[in-house]
Amino acid sequence: MNAPPHSDRGPRRFGWPQRVFSQVLLMQLAIITGVTVLVTGLFLAPLSSQLDDEAMRRALAIAQSTAAQPGIAEDLRTTEPSALGPVQSAAEEIRRATGAEYVVVMDRRGVRWSHPEADRIGEVVSTDPGDALRGREVMEIDSGTLGRSARGKVPLHGPGDEVVGAVSVGIEYDSVRARLLGAIPGLLAYAGTALAVGALAAYLISRRLQRQTHDLAFSDISALLTEREAMLHSIREGVVALDGTGRIRLLNDEAQRLLGLGPEAAGRPLEEVLDPGRTVDVLAGRVVGDDLLAVQGSRVLLANRMETDDGGAVVTLRDRTELEHLGRELDSTTGLIDALRAQDHEHANRLHTLLGLLELEMHEDAMEFVTEVVGVHRATAEQVTEKVRDPLLAALLVGKTTVAAERGVSLRLAPGTLLPDRVVDPRGLVTVVGNLVDNATDAAAGSQDARIEVGLRAEGRTVELRVRDSGPGIAPEQHASIFTEGWSTKDLPAHGKRGLGLPLVRRLAERQGGSVTVSGADGGGAVFTVVLPEALGAASPTTGGKQ
Numbered sequence: 001m002n003a004p005p006h007s008d009r010g011p012r013r014f015g016w017p018q019r020v021f022s023q024v025l026l027m028q029l030a031i032i033t034g035v036t037v038l039v040t041g042l043f044l045a046p047l048s049s050q051l052d053d054e055a056m057r058r059a060l061a062i063a064q065s066t067a068a069q070p071g072i073a074e075d076l077r078t079t080e081p082s083a084l085g086p087v088q089s090a091a092e093e094i095r096r097a098t099g100a101e102y103v104v105v106m107d108r109r110g111v112r113w114s115h116p117e118a119d120r121i122g123e124v125v126s127t128d129p130g131d132a133l134r135g136r137e138v139m140e141i142d143s144g145t146l147g148r149s150a151r152g153k154v155p156l157h158g159p160g161d162e163v164v165g166a167v168s169v170g171i172e173y174d175s176v177r178a179r180l181l182g183a184i185p186g187l188l189a190y191a192g193t194a195l196a197v198g199a200l201a202a203y204l205i206s207r208r209l210q211r212q213t214h215d216l217a218f219s220d221i222s223a224l225l226t227e228r229e230a231m232l233h234s235i236r237e238g239v240v241a242l243d244g245t246g247r248i249r250l251l252n253d254e255a256q257r258l259l260g261l262g263p264e265a266a267g268r269p270l271e272e273v274l275d276p277g278r279t280v281d282v283l284a285g286r287v288v289g290d291d292l293l294a295v296q297g298s299r300v301l302l303a304n305r306m307e308t309d310d311g312g313a314v315v316t317l318r319d320r321t322e323l324e325h326l327g328r329e330l331d332s333t334t335g336l337i338d339a340l341r342a343q344d345h346e347h348a349n350r351l352h353t354l355l356g357l358l359e360l361e362m363h364e365d366a367m368e369f370v371t372e373v374v375g376v377h378r379a380t381a382e383q384v385t386e387k388v389r390d391p392l393l394a395a396l397l398v399g400k401t402t403v404a405a406e407r408g409v410s411l412r413l414a415p416g417t418l419l420p421d422r423v424v425d426p427r428g429l430v431t432v433v434g435n436l437v438d439n440a441t442d443a444a445a446g447s448q449d450a451r452i453e454v455g456l457r458a459e460g461r462t463v464e465l466r467v468r469d470s471g472p473g474i475a476p477e478q479h480a481s482i483f484t485e486g487w488s489t490k491d492l493p494a495h496g497k498r499g500l501g502l503p504l505v506r507r508l509a510e511r512q513g514g515s516v517t518v519s520g521a522d523g524g525g526a527v528f529t530v531v532l533p534e535a536l537g538a539a540s541p542t543t544g545g546k547q
Helices: 020-067 072-078 086-098 173-212 218-234 253-259 278-284 321-359 363-387 391-406 426-444 501-511
Strands: 102-107 138-144 147-157 163-172 238-242 248-251 292-296 299-307 313-319 410-413 451-459 462-469 515-520 526-532
Touching: 020 086, 020 102, 020 138, 020 147, 020 163, 020 173, 072 086, 072 102, 072 147, 072 163, 086 102, 147 173, 238 253, 238 278, 248 253, 253 313, 278 292, 278 299, 292 501, 321 363, 363 391, 363 410, 391 410, 391 426, 391 451, 426 451, 426 462, 426 501, 426 526, 501 515, 501 526
Parallel strands: 410 451
Antiparallel strands: 102 163, 138 147, 147 163, 238 248, 238 313, 292 299, 299 313, 451 462, 462 526, 515 526
8 A cells, every 4th residue: 555645734743753653763762761760760769878878887887896896995994095095096906997987985974085086085076975875886877077977886895794985986978979979870871771772672663663554644544544444334345354363353334234243243253243154164264265155144145355464364245145136037037938949849849730630621639639738738737726825836836847847857746735825925935945946957857757746735834845856866975065055066057156046945944943954865866855934824714724
């Protein structure tokens, strides 16, 4: 399909592209960038807290190690605070070894006995040491004489577990912040890499989308969908779209009418909405070919199926019910013309015979000849109308008798035939009888002692039809397949299709709740039996049910 022109689309928003490819790419890039920034921020926020906590725990651990040093508590009790005293020397050694900002040892009054700045020894500490002097360990971020630091304070125990002072250790806060800032470039590098990979993936996806949408704008796609819906629901040809699993994706109005379905059939498997049979097999692709025939209800459908790239299919349906009826009428007309031509030939022979008798002045023989010829036709018509009271069906059988006789086939009514004039659907019964008699005539023609026997019996409101022929019969393994659309043993007629008569007979019978079966006849041939419940109306009370 050619893409529609992209110019003159109406007013556009400044700076916003119209193509699906461009819009999707921009939206994906915006989403990827936003997610990357959000994730980076969410990672940095707890990282700062984690570094603070790590620094405080490190300060606390150094303070605990210092307080555990042997001799510091004793020196605190036995010496004076001095820059050269043993407490200052031990504290400075620990500070240098651990990299702490300060290690301060104080007595119970809060007086420093050690400090990185020796002139501050002997002074009271700048922050409250109360919690540590009361025997509790403390971790905090606070500011003192050396600035802001991560601190850890622990009590200093003397003999008898008595608190004789406290140890306070600080980690320079600038070093913690430096670690945080040092981690940011690496984090941004990872985020940038992730953003680049995401952008590349978004571009590749958008390019694929561009190929699939033929570089259309959203307005073009919307217009195409609107036009498609209008086209599908306005054409007089049924369209059924199926997915790869056999579910109905689309069903236009004409397809709903032809298949007898509603809009709710969309999204459901074929087997759920249609009865098993040839129609489902054709739609599902189990029967392949062009212009496949199928019978749905009383309709004759012509189906063509085309596979799609995603494993599904699109099936088009055409209603050829009327065309099929016209074709059958053409076949019947052709048969009648042949019969009339044969009758014309026979009539000419009879006239020539009658003329010869008259020229020979054999008047009595001529009268007997005419009486015999007229009597045979009259007897046939009277016999049919006496046993078949429905005028439409009686006329059909009289006509079929003549046509069959011209083909060398004797058509007669079976003993016990009696059909009252109470047929509910005469046209439907005529279709059933006509199809079966035509098939029987074709089968019996050319056989020895060719004959057809038609039996019609009524029991209550049920009609039983039995048509027997002297043809070659039907193999038992084909008894089920002969009622399938397209099955036939005959040559193609003028309209090019065969195998619809028996399926139509079965559909008409099933529509009335009846059935049709086939069996072999004694002595050869086939017997078709049709049972039609409710085929007759209720008996008239004026006749008391008598016929």
